[in-house]
Amino acid sequence: xxxxxxxxxxxxxxxxxxxxxxxxxxxxxxxxxxxxxxxxxxxxxxxxxxxxxxxxxxxxxxxxxxxxxxxxxxxxxxxxxxxxxxxxxxxxxxxxxxxxxxxxxxxxxxxxxxxxxxxxxxxxxxxxxxxxxxxxxxxxxxxxxxxxxxxxxxxxxxxxxxxxxxxxxxxxx
Numbered sequence: 001x002x003x004x005x006x007x008x009x010x011x012x013x014x015x016x017x018x019x020x021x022x023x024x025x026x027x028x029x030x031x032x033x034x035x036x037x038x039x040x041x042x043x044x045x046x047x048x049x050x051x052x053x054x055x056x057x058x059x060x061x062x063x064x065x066x067x068x069x070x071x072x073x074x075x076x077x078x079x080x081x082x083x084x085x086x087x088x089x090x091x092x093x094x095x096x097x098x099x100x101x102x103x104x105x106x107x108x109x110x111x112x113x114x115x116x117x118x119x120x121x122x123x124x125x126x127x128x129x130x131x132x133x134x135x136x137x138x139x140x141x142x143x144x145x146x147x148x149x150x151x152x153x154x155x156x157x158x159x160x161x162x163x164x165x166x167x168x169x170x171x172x173x
Contacts, residue, residue: 006045007106010038014102015095039109046115056115057139059132060107061122065096 013019014035046056063071072093075085092099111117118135122128150158 006042007110010035010042010106010110011099011102014105015098035105036109039106042110043112043115046110046112050114055139055143057135058111058115058117059135060103060117060119061128062119063122065093067123068093 013023020034050056072085072089075081107117107119118131120128120131
């Protein structure tokens with residue numbers, strides 16, 4: 001499970017180009033196609049995971065600007081949530097439009113058949129949780145997971161191992 005992870009490089013860094021300078025990339029690497037190349041790298045990495053049997057389920061929890069404000073105020077006003085508040089959230093909030101544009105481009109560029117994004121309306125946490133649970137349930141159900149069936153030869157090997165360990169019948173639990 002990744003929480004943000006490599007997507008920060010195509011969202012936060014996009015909104016804060018000064019961070020790109022701090023990455024110490026070779027000058028020839030920092031050019032107009034850097035974002036397309038980073039999207040391509042993400043897609044290649046996720047395709048590699050998928051080709052090797054990893055199921056990718058990506059969620060973007062989309063809250064409105066108004067709901068973000070409500071949650072920030074709640075973090076300030078509720079002593080049990082004070083620890084969640086970061087003064088750095090306030091200047092970032094002024095870049096709302098830039099973040100929304102960066103998210104939209106990142107989601108569009110990195111939603112693929114093997115790794116689609118699920119954009120979840122998250123102003124109401126109960127709804128977001130229910131939607132995520134449903135998607136995860138369907139994804140896991142589609143895997144049709146079962147214990148492997150033993151061949152007759154494997155069953156004989158188990159019986160032989162049981163005899164070697166001194167038990168004639170399996171104990172009931």
